Amino acid sequence: MDILVVLEDKSGNIHRMSQEAIAGAQQIGGECGLSIGVLALGENAPALAEQASQYAVEEILSLENKYLFNYTADGFAAAVAQVVSSEKPKYVFFGHTYQIRDYVPRVSAKLKRPFLNDIVSYSVQGGKPVFSKQAFNAKLVTALQLIDDSPCIVSFQSAAFSSDTIQSGLVSVRSVTVNIDAGSIKTVPEDPFQETAGGVDLSSADLIVSIGRGISKEENISIAQELAKAMGAEIASSRPVVDSGWLPPHHQVGSSGQTVAPKLYLALGISGAIQHVVGMKGSKNIVVINKDPDAPLFEIADYGVVGDLLEIVPKLTEAIQGFKN
Amino acid sequence: MSEREVLDMDVLFVGAGPASLAGAIHLKRLLRESGQEANVAVLEKASEVGAHSLSGAIVDPRALRELFPNYNDADFPFEAEVTEEHLYYLTATKKIPFPFVPPPMSHHNCFVTSLGKLTRWLGGICEDEGVDIFCGFAGTELLYDGDQVIGVRTGDRGIDKNGEKKTQFEPGADIHAKVVILGEGTRGSLTKKLINRHELMQERNPQVWAVGVKELWRMPAGTVPPGYVTHTMGFPLGHDIFGGAFLYGMQNDIWDLGLVVGLDYKNPAVDSHHELQRLKNHPWIRSLLSAGQMIAYGAKSLPEGGWYSIPRLAVNGALLIGDSAGFMNGQRLKGIHLAMKSGMLAAETTADALSTGNFTATQLADYESRVESSWIRDELWKVRNFHQGFDRGLLGGLANAGMGLLTGGRGWGFKNRLFSEAGHKKMKKIVEKNRYKDLQFDGTYLFDKVTDVYYSATAHEENQVPHLHINDQNVCTTKCAEEYGNPCVKFCPADVYEMVPDGDGQRLQINFSNCVHCKTCDIMDPYQIIDWVPPEGGDGPVWVNL
């Protein structure tokens, strides 16, 4: 295959970002005439391979190995490097998840091939894809130049592609094996656990509802929180809300807060001072609701509503609860 | 780490500006020449030398040449020698050149300079001389033994906004020194305390300040002539507000545009930031700048009172230098050379004091004699009544200045000394709304305050007690709102003060994180209830070449 997409396991299902990577592979593969293979590895490899077999790709590889049952960077890096060495794709695609950050640089080092991480877009030049990533805290973007043709390893930022565009097909699964030496696994993981986080990492949130001064009063914040809950979104805010003590600082988005680039940034009553905008302008879809038609934030909005959020938001929440049920 | 650090030094300069750095360099050399050993340190609240330095500036190289007699002018970190200079009177649309530039206002043989670049350069030499420069440490208290200043305490670090200690809490350090030299710059906070405690302004005119706001603009390559100098009067300030604009050509295709506004205006609606934006509306300025991009913004006050506003300069154990002492020539718009010379003179006094072991006010008053017999006095004496003439408006001020030129500095041609009052007292109780109603901020050429603040690269540790102490916040929502319309909202060039809706009324919100340390609020508040104290060390602007 020309493109090998490596799947990540999310409790027995293909991780959404791996799906997005497949969608990306199909899109890029279509434009550049590249064939696609998919690799499932880990404890749930067969289940993942089964799910992937319904996508329009050329090959599905299922890799089962006892040293891959629990994720370790040692094991996964060794396994993927071996598969890439034997399958020789031109490109290896991943979704840019925390797990990828943990082990794929080692694949890059083992293979001495470049890892282009957190890619946000691509263009086709001379029949080949050229990948772009953000730099300087997402303020700037650069197209990455490669020393030679291939292979290169690429991970895509969340929502660079949409899993909704995956084309379906029917492919059979082939097993592959790797040799992993017991002594090469030098990491013993324990069970994952959840913590009521002191701070939410907004930068990994997919959907954000963000509150600005236009919320007017502390009491009104619950209106926004209800909406966030209905949508499954995280709550963020601009600086004045935090300064007034209405929300704790870790919700702040902006030059002195967090930088985010979610699939959806729904801004309620935020005017769009530059200090705030630099923290969120990379968002894939920006929806702005503000009473003030001159609010600068409308300039970077995909959808804008000049209106009273106190009227609109509760009804929006109701409607969303409706379609979710 | 929660024991207070104690450090013993011989001499401590507070503030790594040109005065202290020149002083420290000179002192180290004097000590070496006389075979003495002494520990000399400089305390600086910014995270690095130069980060809080802001000026126009045009530098008279006199002090630098004295300090570095073996250097050529090309060795100094100037932008360029002044190549052409202009003086204009502006109306809203026209620019009218002055028929000639009065010699004392000429900048011939002077150099366009970035003060940040100059202080960084001086800082490097200072360190090479063996001086310890402690950046990120703010001097918050003077240490006394009876009536003798024996050192400086730096601010605690790691206190949260409720005044509680955070995990990384470090108590302030006590730096003991035989001589403490305050070179904190304009409206120094320790200087303020020293002046009050020892009544150093007795029989002097109260100090009067101005605030300078500026923007740096990066232009297309090759379009800015380094060394180009223009000063203007008239638009936008008119005749009743002291001040004027400056435009200097720097290296790297940068225009340095600024406006100086006297902090003794009567109208509480005046907003120096907005006046700068109005200035940019002038077609001539627009023609120069609109092809470029604004890259930096800053503001700083400057002492304008002149000779008669300089306090007594020596107390037991401490000296005042530079802008903290008010060594600024308002007519020539130059103070850096005076600051450096004052630092050097203080160094000479200090070297003598160290050799005698006597650090009393009597011994240290030698510094005052040195200043009296130096070119600092020669120069400032001739312009001793300059600012005071502008109490009668622009034309009065120019007439007074003209007469001063002919009479060696006499006020109105015949008075030896003109008296004046503090600037904040001049503010009248009129509330002009809509002064700036025609000013539209487009975000690409004219910027609102919040956007300009973003370009001042200023940041403060968010979780700390605001460093702007308002002694009675009730005044803000009652008396001040009625009488003056909350001028703090306008006179602060950094959007620190805001009146925000609170229930049925309003409350004062202090966005201390925007503060650029210009000290305007401490100076201009009509009730004098704002006390500016240094925030946590390392906080504030991070200016590079302002």
Place this chain on the structure above:
Amino acid sequence: MNICVLVKQVPGSEAHFSVSADGLWIQETELPFEMNESDNYALEEALQIREQKGTGEVVVVSLGPDRCKKAIREALAKGADRAIHIKEDAPYNTDPYAIASALANTIKDEGFNLVLSGLQSDDLGFGQTGVILGELLGMTTATLVVGTEVQDGKIRVKRELEAGWFQWQTMDLPASLAIQSGLNTPRYPTLKGIMTAKKKEIKELSFADICAVDELQSFNGLSVQHAEKQTEMIAGSVDQIVARLVDVLKNEIRIN
């Protein structure tokens, strides 16, 4: 316990910068620089581990032009014992593989038990260097580290997983860890720290001499991301607005 901390100097977080005239890098001349944020946490973690163990060196390694001496001195003032400055002037190498290889070359004979680096740099934002370095030197690696516990010959680290999940794992030493911001509280440098920092060793090397591999990838110019936005303004009655918003969220943005 000898620990190496990789420290990078990056443009100040509050700084506004623009692309240089040739479009290849950013305009550096008017910019303030500071230590990369997560590197500061890595340094603090190293200092704390060394304090717990009682012995060992903390050595700072930094790659960059002359100005990064400021970040190095800050690290020394906070308690690092010595530093290695690999000098590189613009144009800078932008390939984490080449950079990590050069760093590996520099430290391979030092026998460090731990290499700590910040999770990613605020300028290039690759987040790979520490991990590649670990692989090249045969170390175990972990990223998004939010807690450490040194044991005998091993280290137990807490890793951040997505969505509020965490996981501990025990790894053999030597290990290379990429540290997430916020896991500790970085200390302030003390006056004495600043004074003694002046006497600490900063070994200078040249990147050109050490880097033995070519860049596998490089930045090809920089530009501002263009929001080629067509804003759809949604108007009407509240009900109409809500209906359109729901449609957008459900069918166009697909929030599901």
